[in-house]
Amino acid sequence: MWMLLLHAAPPIGWLPLDGAPWVGQARADDGDDGGDGDDGSASDGGASSAGSDAGTGGQDTDPGPRVPELPVQADGFSATELIALDPSPAALQRAAQWGARVVETSVQAGLGVRVVRLRLPQGIDARTALAVTNERDPGVFDLHHFYQLDQAEAAGCEGASCEPMQRMDWPAANARCGRGQTIGIVDSGVNTGLSALRGADLRVRRFVTDANATTDASHGTAVATLLVGQPGAGLPGLLPRASLRAAEPFFRLPSGTLVADALGLVKSLDWLVGNGAGVIGMSLTGPPNRVLQAAIERVQARGVLVVASVGNGGRNAAPAHPAALDGVLGATALSADLRIYWRANQGDTVDFALPGVALPAPDAEGIVRPRSGTSYAVPFLVAQLSQSLHEGLLSRADWQGGRAVPVTDLGAAGRDPVFGWGLPKVAVRCG
Template sequence: MARFSLISLLLAIIAAPLAAQVAVPGVAVPRVGEVLGQVGELAGNTLDRTAQDARELARNRVQRIDRLVRSNRATIERDARGAPARRGELLLVDAQTDALLAASRAGFGIIETIELEELGMRVTRLRIPSGRDLDEAEKDLADLVPDAIFAPDNLHFLAGDAVPLGLMSAASSGAGASVAVGMIDGAPGKSVRVAAIRGFAEGAPYPSNHGSAVASLLASEHAGPIRVADVYGTDKAGGNALAIARGLGWLVGEGSRVVTISLVGPRNPLLERAIASARRRGVIVVAAVGNDGPAAPPAYPASYEGVVAVTAVDGKRRALIEAGRALHLDYAAPGADIRAIDAKGKRIRVRGTSFAAPLVAARLARALHSGDNWRSALDREAEDLGSKGADPVFGRGLLCGSCTGR
């Protein structure tokens, strides 16, 4: 039985070179509503401070994940890579009858089979055998059905912080267009008007500060319809891969041409296939790179092929010290010194790559509506920062540089 030591994980992070992507699995923050942390006041960006802060962010990340798992043992456990996932379940993708029979004979129970018709996929939830941990069950299933595609139901977490400022109206000033944009997050509150909300988790839809902030920023730059898939609700294991895939399928079926996701997690075969399927149907997915710093593992879904990966800058156009990394980087947008709306309709300060992603999504929707090649249109707008040309800090440049939010 595999055991994961917090001390050994921390030592692995501390020992790794700063420029490397540390091979420690996991994700950004415990759950919806919790404050990301202790990075909002960081200002300097010198090399020494960057290295120190990056290592501290990596330590904090591992500690948060450890607390999350220990506090929710009834619903969450670690998978074979040490990443948090829904306890006691594995997900089989497009499973053949012989694979299901083999799994059943080995003690795996079929909970349900879900048809994601909009994505052309079928997902079977398997209950792992009694007495087996998730990491053990993954190895067992790989031996039983080596050709099958399966995944833990990994959790994905929010990538932003918010501080109340006061009350304001949520009326949209969007300069966007009629292209429909989908959002996968928590649900916005009533003060942020959207075209539709649908829940894909226990207790969903349930208003969240993060979902409200992301939706309000999207609405501030986009006048077209916005649909929200709430993948958190009140579920302690919310934000899981299956919920995100189901939400994505709904948004695709409703006609969203752009989908923005301000969540991060580990690479997951189910979600990777779902996003690839959406892309084949002409949907463009935009995702934040997360706030665990440059020493964190690559962020997903931002790192999946073809996803538009977004980082963030502050009001002085400096890269956020806590910004994570993806396997590729497309654009930067404001993610600090901007304002949004929380679940109660209050103005809040926000900070994090979460809040840059919807601004890029709005710009992309505008380009699609105009009939332009969206990549060419965004590249023309992008302001080159840092090294000349595309670089690993700002990507292809800064979009929406004058955007300040609501």
């Protein structure tokens, strides 16, 4: 899973929105980096890259102002900050009266949202500050939550990289899959120089406040390869001819945990929508957050489908966000024998089940390892959505309703809390 962090600058013309506040971090929904993610090791895995945003394979940086490293919080948010969604000048003035200081104002014109990050005075913790702001301005401020990737790790690489595609009846001759399509991911960095990605229409842009923050490109490289790995490179992707835009909001906390903060996620979504992504994959989970929810609602209002991992907390875990949001399609992970990933969340957030256990995929150095977790099911659902929409086989409403999607029903008849509707098997042609 990934975590999110928000920062604020001097206030400038704001438009208030209804809703409750949220602040936090997001984690990638996998455990490649030795955490609690999908790969069996950590949920902190991920990667980042920097460079220029010009041309195929280029990378862009959006570092913003340098700020001190935030303290690590076991409950998943910054103890020294709040964030606010479109706060009024009066709301900010009231917060300033007890010492809160605006450190960043981020206007995302594409989504029509403004997010303000506030630094708290010494002696006031974030929970107390939120309670104070909610007394006069309910539904404006929130904690700054963190989100992580949903990945896990296994030993030894087994199986062919094409086997997962065969499992969902993907075209064997898929060299043309993805033509005329733009897809987006919110993930860690991507090693664009990897042999499997050479020749791909791939652009990466970084959305991290601290330009010097360390990161990792293993998770993002694996997901990008699953999507646009080039034919003949040994790791063919599902949509090798698609234009992939990869937003990178993840960074490492002093503890070593790889996270993205809420503001980084909002900036990532705005950039992806502005670059024409029709489907966006978010292989990350975290707590509910009003600002992130508003941004995703704006993304959906523009006709873009959002896919998210359901999480790796197990059958009794609370619903993970953003998969729990209305209209977001939740992806869970299947093994080669069509069993559910043992760490996958269950419940109403599960829409579809796709390959996501022991998938051979490269890390940032190009070393192929088996990857497991609901995080890795996301690119398979992104590919199904994008190609089927492009060919006119299914509509956005079909996917969000679920009943019209051809599937292999793996659990109780119809939709169930373990497999959702089942394993999608849309007869795409890629012709």
